[in-house]
Amino acid sequence: MSDSNTMTPIQVGLDDGYAFTKVALPDGRLIAIPSRARVGKSGVTWIHDGQQRIFEYETEGAMYSVGAVDGAPTHFEGYPTSGMNRAIVQHALQEAGLAGRSVHTVSGLPVSAFYKKKGEQRRDTIEKKRNSLKQVVQPMMERLPAGIAFVDVIPEALAAWYDYVIVAKGDEVILDEERLSVPIAIIDIGGRTTDYVVVKDQGVIHTSSGSLQGGMLDVKQSVADGIQERFDLESVGEQLVSHAVDRGVARLYGKNHDVADLVDAAKRELVERLYAETRRQLGLGVELDRVLFVGGGTVALVEHIADWFPNQAIAEHPAFANARGMLKYLQYVCEESDVA
Numbered sequence: 359m360s361d362s363n364t365m366t367p368i369q370v371g372l373d374d375g376y377a378f379t380k381v382a383l384p385d386g387r388l389i390a391i392p393s394r395a396r397v398g399k400s401g402v403t404w405i406h407d408g409q410q411r412i413f414e415y416e417t418e419g420a421m422y423s424v425g426a427v428d429g430a431p432t433h434f435e436g437y438p439t440s441g442m443n444r445a446i447v448q449h450a451l452q453e454a455g456l457a458g459r460s461v462h463t464v465s466g467l468p469v470s471a472f473y474k475k476k477g478e479q480r481r482d483t484i485e486k487k488r489n490s491l492k493q494v495v496q497p498m499m500e501r502l503p504a505g506i507a508f509v510d511v512i513p514e515a516l517a518a519w520y521d522y523v524i525v526a527k528g529d530e531v532i533l534d535e536e537r538l539s540v541p542i543a544i545i546d547i548g549g550r551t552t553d554y555v556v557v558k559d560q561g562v563i564h565t566s567s568g569s570l571q572g573g574m575l576d577v578k579q580s581v582a583d584g585i586q587e588r589f590d591l592e593s594v595g596e597q598l599v600s601h602a603v604d605r606g607v608a609r610l611y612g613k614n615h616d617v618a619d620l621v622d623a624a625k626r627e628l629v630e631r632l633y634a635e636t637r638r639q640l641g642l643g644v645e646l647d648r649v650l651f652v653g654g655g656t657v658a659l660v661e662h663i664a665d666w667f668p669n670q671a672i673a674e675h676p677a678f679a680n681a682r683g684m685l686k687y688l689q690y691v692c693e694e695s696d697v698a
């Protein structure tokens with residue numbers, strides 16, 4: 359049956375992070391949108407519908423604007439189960455062309471939000487996340503909502519492990535026995551958190567797994583502070599700062615200013631913290647067969663993390679490793695009876 363049959367649920371991997379919301383689709387498409395939204399209506403009327411850049415959604419009686427808005431920060435404690443999260447997820451599903459579709463999905467939580475220190479699952483948090491994603495989100499334009507009918511939740515960095523061990527060989531999808539049998543560490547450098555997971559004999563080693571509060575959003579914050587101070591501004595917009603972090607240039611009053619030094623200093627500060635935490639979690643990594651870097655931060659910091667371990671590697675399209683792993687988990691690991 360084809361995917362365009364609207365009655366057939368579509369399977370998606372959904373990595374709804376603090377910085378970007380990533381969607382992996384069964385046809386191989388990977389889609390990311392910034393996790394950026396505002397409470398309330400946008401206050402902008404679009405003359406030509408085709409050029410619309412801000413989209414409004416309603417959930418639980420509250421309105422959110424998603425898209426080209428100067429977003430409110432997502433890095434508040436309850437974000438993963440908030441209405442703002444649901445509006446952003448709905449927008450990502452709309453962008454993936456899933457309006458009107460029934461969606462089966464696997465999503466994630468940071469390792470420390472998923473497990474207690476000794477490895478027991480935080481069932482309440484996990485259940486809350488599942489229930490939140492299943493709530494209806496209504497697009498305010500003439501589009502049908504994508505409805506999430508089934509959702510499971512796994513630890514974010516562990517998703518990247520599934521992506522690593524479940525591989526396509528030709529037309530077949532197999533469990534790579536060699537990858538499965540050796541101890542491996544995954545380091546997921548994200549926006550708000552950096553996640554560590556060590557997997558050995560197909561089990562998570564909890565003493566070496568957890569989350570560090572730190573990621574690329576800290577770089578963004580320092581760069582914002584730096585620009586404000588250097589140019590004596592009372593505030594700077596979030597989109598301007600994003601651009602500055604990506605390109606090393608801040609556009610103010612119609613002129614470009616080189617702020618690469620601010621970006622570099624902020625990255626170095628984060629990298630120092632990451633390095634210390636990585637050594638604490640993994641030591642020298644001599645017993646690990648492989649240390650795999652994933653997450654968008656891996657792309658942004660690639661030059662700074664180049665020689666941490668002799669046996670390290672960077673996943674293909676690292677920002678999407680979790681989303682791909684979530685889709686594979688849904689397709690090949692979830693029991694039929696769970697999904698029904």
Ligand SMILES: Nc1ncnc2c1ncn2[C@@H]1O[C@H](COP(=O)(O)OP(=O)(O)OP(=O)(O)O)[C@@H](O)[C@H]1O
Pocket residue numbers: 374375376377378379393514547548549550551552573574575603653654655656657658677
């Ligand atoms: N292709 C890219 N090139 C450069 N930087 C990137 C790229 N993709 C992502 N980033 C940077 O990596 C950061 C983290 O992205 P990522 O998608 O891993 O965060 P997240 O999963 O939303 O965060 P968290 O895991 O903490 O919830 C982004 O803020 C962005 O600055």
Ligand SMILES: [Mg+2]
Pocket residue numbers: 373375376514546547548549653680
């Ligand atoms: Mg992430």
